[in-house]
Amino acid sequence: MRRTIHFAAISLPISLLFALFLAILLNSENVLGRSIYRTLFYMPTMIPLVATVLIWNGVLNEQTGWINVLIERLTGIRATGTQGLRWLADPNLVYYAYTMFGLWGVGNAMIIFLAGLQGIPKELYEAAEIDGANWLQRLIFITIPLLTPVIFYQLVLGVIGSLQYFLAPFVLNNGTGFPEGMTRFFMVYFYKQSFTFFSMGYGATLAWLMLIIAMIITIVLFGTARYWVFYTTEER
Structure with missing residues (x-):
C-alpha cells in the first residue's frame, strides 16, 4: 500500500496537469488545426x-x-556510461x-477537461480582458475556479484508478x-495471493x-470539496 500511494502521489498530479495543459492549449482559437491535434492526442x-x-x-x-x-544526441554522452537511463530497472526512475x-493515454482526461473549458462563458473572459486582466490572471481567477467541478471529477477517478494500478507491472515482470x-503494488499483491498462491480468504480480505x-x-x-469546488449555480 505504501508503494501504491507513493506511485499515485507522483503519477496523478503529473497526469492531471498534463491533461489540463493540453486541454487549455487545444481550446485556444489561435491553434491552427485544433481538430487534428485533438484527434491525434486522443488516438x-x-x-x-x-x-x-x-x-x-x-x-x-x-x-x-x-x-x-x-x-545521447542532445548531450553527446550516455547517461550511465555504456548504457542509457535504466527507466524500468532503476528504483528511482521506475515510477516516472x-x-x-x-501520459500516453491522457486523451480521455483531455477531452473531459476540454468539454469543461468550452462550458465556461466567453463573456467572462471578455469582461476580464476589458478590465486589463492578462492571460495568467484570466486562467487563475476564471478558468481554474469554473473548472473545479471537472478537476474534482477527474481527481476522484484518478485516485481510484491509482489504487487499482495493476496492468503495467504485471505485463512487464x-x-x-x-x-x-518497487512495483509490487497493492493490486499486484492481491492478484498473487489470490490467483497464484490461491489464498482466497486472504485475497478476499485484501479486496475488502x-x-x-x-x-x-x-x-x-x-x-x-465544498471548500474548493465552485459550482456556478451556488452562491458564495
Whole structure:
C-alpha cells in the first residue's frame, strides 16, 4: 500500500496537469488545426493497454529506446556510461517510467477537461480582458475556479484508478516487484495471493481492505470539496 500511494502521489498530479495543459492549449482559437491535434492526442487511448505497455517497454529501453537515444544526441554522452537511463530497472526512475505510460493515454482526461473549458462563458473572459486582466490572471481567477467541478471529477477517478494500478507491472515482470520490490503494488499483491498462491480468504480480505480505503478517500474528497469546488449555480 505504501508503494501504491507513493506511485499515485507522483503519477496523478503529473497526469492531471498534463491533461489540463493540453486541454487549455487545444481550446485556444489561435491553434491552427485544433481538430487534428485533438484527434491525434486522443488516438493513443484506442490502443489496447497491453500493447501500450509493450510499446513503451521498447521506447524506454536503456540501450535502443528512442528517449535515451535522444538524450545521447542532445548531450553527446550516455547517461550511465555504456548504457542509457535504466527507466524500468532503476528504483528511482521506475515510477516516472510508469507515469509516461499514463501520459500516453491522457486523451480521455483531455477531452473531459476540454468539454469543461468550452462550458465556461466567453463573456467572462471578455469582461476580464476589458478590465486589463492578462492571460495568467484570466486562467487563475476564471478558468481554474469554473473548472473545479471537472478537476474534482477527474481527481476522484484518478485516485481510484491509482489504487487499482495493476496492468503495467504485471505485463512487464509478472508481478515480481522488479526492481527491488518497487512495483509490487497493492493490486499486484492481491492478484498473487489470490490467483497464484490461491489464498482466497486472504485475497478476499485484501479486496475488502481496498474497498474500505477507496471509500474513505472518496468520502474525504467529497467532504473537502465544498471548500474548493465552485459550482456556478451556488452562491458564495
